[in-house]
């Protein structure tokens with residue numbers, strides 16, 4: 001087999017195969033095969049299969065062109081007929097898969113809309129493949145996902161709740177690679193869209209790459225984001241340098257300096273192995289999503305207000321991320337300091353009248 005280390009046209013592949021007489025793959029076909037082996041979920045399988053059939057279709061079209069120009073391609077007698085038949089089958093299959101994909105996209109969109117209505121905030125993890133997105137997801141959401149030292153371990157989207165923050169969802173998804181062929185980009189478009197439309201997007205970069213690789217991967221990722229400008233807003237980006245356990249502080253300083261040149265927010269460095277930086281990242285996420293924490297005082301039940309203080313505290317645990325809980329000496333009040341969405345809090349407070357007051361924001 002011959003592997004061509006670039007994205008070729010179908011014409012080039014067919015010509016090469018004709019000359020060499022052995023199977024020839026370009027980068028697209030190699031990636032597609034890698035994806036086929038690693039696709040586990042229904043969603044990923046569907047996307048990969050569609051991309052594979054689309055690539056096959058363009059090869060078949062090229063073969064048909066050659067035949068029309070009168071070349072014999074070893075299909076033997078009735079070759080043209082067989083090719084036409086196969087093309088019809090592939091076309092039908094593509095149409096079926098596209099219909100399925102559209103149906104799934106519609107229900108995905110519905111789910112996203114429902115999330116927005118319930119004022120749940122979302123965080124997308126994006127970055128070059130193998131940067132450490134799934135590891136960070138697992139460290140912060142506590143939900144096990146596939147982590148491997150290889151390209152494209154993750155092909156499907158996993159959504160998990162950020163720990164201790166009931167109303168924040170994190171989205172782990174496929175990574176980027178340079179020159180991602182358009183058939184693959186199209187196939188994974190809805191997957192990538194899921195991350196890019198989040199309230200906050202963590203751009204994950206691998207500290208353990210040498211500087212040249214670091215810059216190359218960062219630029220590839222930024223280029224992909226630039227290409228999705230209509231979905232994506234750079235203000236929602238937070239850069240995260242990960243695998244900090246593998247590098248010296250000097251190297252980290254150099255990486256901070258590089259990132260500064262790209263006009264990105266000051267990064268945070270983390271390690272999913274020794275867990276350093278995770279708390280700082282969580283705090284940054286919360287303050288970027290909610291602004292300053294708010295302190296509220298909860299008073300004991302009265303004739304007019306029947307909720308027990310403990311019940312209110314329990315409710316607040318479901319609404320936001322509680323930082324502190326103190327019993328005030330005066331008035332038997334409990335003071336809770338928490339990060340919470342403004343509209344969620346005001347809706348809750350309006351139900352509780354003046355049994356709860358905001359003491360500080």
Ligand SMILES: Nc1nc2c(ncn2[C@@H]2O[C@H](COP(=O)(O)OP(=O)(O)OP(=O)(O)O)[C@@H](O)[C@H]2O)c(=O)[nH]1
Pocket residue numbers: 128129130131132133134135136146147148149150151152153154155173174175176242243244245246270271272273274
């Ligand atoms: N030392 C160290 N290794 C890490 C860290 N984070 C991830 N890794 C390793 O880096 C490799 C890739 O990690 P993943 O979390 O699978 O990366 P990913 O970005 O999800 O990769 P894809 O899904 O393949 O795009 C694995 O071997 C991880 O164990 C880290 O903070 N420190």
Ligand SMILES: [Mg+2]
Pocket residue numbers: 133134135146147153154173
């Ligand atoms: Mg992954």
